[in-house]
Amino acid sequence: MSLISIITVNYNQPEVTVAFLQSIRRHAGDLPVEVILVDNAPQGSYESQFTDVYPELIYILSEQNTGFAGGNNMGIRHSGGDYLLLLNNDTEITEGFLTALLDEMDANPQIGLLSPLIKYFDEKDRIQYAGFTPMNYYTARNNGIGNYEIDRGQYHKSYETGFCHGAAMLCRRKDLEAAGLMETLYFLYYEELDWCEKFKRIGKKIWFTGKAVIYHKESVSVGKMSPLKIFFMTRNRLLYIRRNASFLQKIAFSVYYTFFVCPLKIVQLLGKRRPGLARQVFRGIQWNFTHSKNSTDLGYKGI
Template sequence: MSKVAVVILNWNGSEMLRTFLPSVISYSAISGVDVYVADNASTDNSVSVLTKEFPSVKQIILDQNYGFADGYNKALAQVEAEYFVLLNSDVEVTEHWLEPMITYLDAHLEVAACQPKILSWRNKDSFEYAGACGGYIDRYGYPFCRGRIMDVVEKDNGQYDDILPVFWATGASLFIRSSDYREAGGLDGRFFAHMEEIDLCWRLRSRGRELVCIPQSVVYHVGGATLKKENPRKTFLNFRNNLLMLYKNLPQNELRYVMFVRGMLDYLASLSFLLKGEADNAAAVLQARKEYCALKEEFKLSRKNNLNKNSLQVIPEQIKNSILVLYYLRGKRSFSQLDKFLPNK
């Protein structure tokens, strides 16, 4: 069994492999580390590119496109390592990116997973939207990051270079103990893509396991390489999966109130899209709510199992306020302005 398995899930991304895989190979060439590419039934020339141009990379060939969530579940079932690194195919890593995370997890057995500092590949002095320096969540399920509040992305001036507990670590570069991944049941394949890593981290955190960001490790992420931010399919998956995640993980005394408020906020979001001329995104929000209602029965057992295994009723990294209120009504535009709302700060 290797120490670390870096696993990149690929779907029709041969050009991204050519662009980003060389840095992964070069900077992961340390003892005990294996690099894998798991191909999600690509129809381009990804497999031939891997075979001819990157012979040192181990291949896992999946028989169909299982999406991000179950694609990783299927791939990691074929890998034996102490630590898994789930790495997006559009990530450029840097020298010594693995060592700080290995060292920290080796020394902190209470920590299940961590992530590096995620900077934008296009604007390398700024944080990247989807991960930044670690993820948090508000009472109503809206995620935000240390370095990104709503659509405001901060420049990296070293202001978040301390190691800090987080609510969730991004799936763009998720470093996780294989034992924790498997004990928690992995990513929820029913999500297909989007929110699955936050759901997994919520399960881990509720069970008393910790998650941190290790800013001494740095990677650069393109982001939005599979589905662009304004894509209605992405809007649908984000809203539907967020609702399913809330249903699966919210404590019983929070469920009714939070889901009632979320219903109102979702209808406001749909109206906002419509007023901006984005009718497809407006419809996607409504379709997401409709499918959530249809799927809720299927998730009842998952909710019961999660609540039975929980040891933390209050998670310090979840703010009890609304990030929408803090952003739009109180003018909080940076993570550092949220100090008093985060008990662990």
């Protein structure tokens, strides 16, 4: 049976990551698995905590915080599996999860990237992700499928979807080598959407299966309204369009986003007395007008 490389990134969340490793230990079964953990700029020494739970762990220390894409790319470079499964460290898998994912991939060679049904860890009957609709490149908007619905089995099936979810993505190594790694210039947010676009360009499909389930502790890493999140969500939404849309779509979206969406967001944040967050919206837009779409200057201090 083919080796599965499970890759995760820790950023100063040792307790969360320990729980993640414990879930892998409980539910991986007899499948051939290697677990690779990239420790992004840790403030302490966490390796022993992780290896106590998972002695076979491949532990990689990164002196710098390279973000979601950079950390996963580092793990990918150290992996040996024919299948690569990228899992957030704030997730926990369930019984039969890995087998269901592999069965789906084996049944359909056209699948490039595959994500499972994702449910909220704190409300285990609530769905977070059952796929995404296609992107409207004029507004950079699409919709999540099933979000916050009660799980009644309505999505316990498989189908093509607009995009995978960054919390859990499976691919074949041979497809990854053709599509390429994730782009580190995003640092946080939208890198998985950009990655899906890469797989689409090599003729592969983006797929969802509700036959595999995972629980997600959403927004553990950066907080629900942190300056870091506001900056990169603003910056990367426009950057994604700049990298993946047609010329006409880029122009239309840039006008819509710069002169309507972001000013409205700034006014709302100022009304809530959050001037620091409003400043990050402005900075996220400003970055795109002062940097190329391939710039490696992240534009955010303190990371």
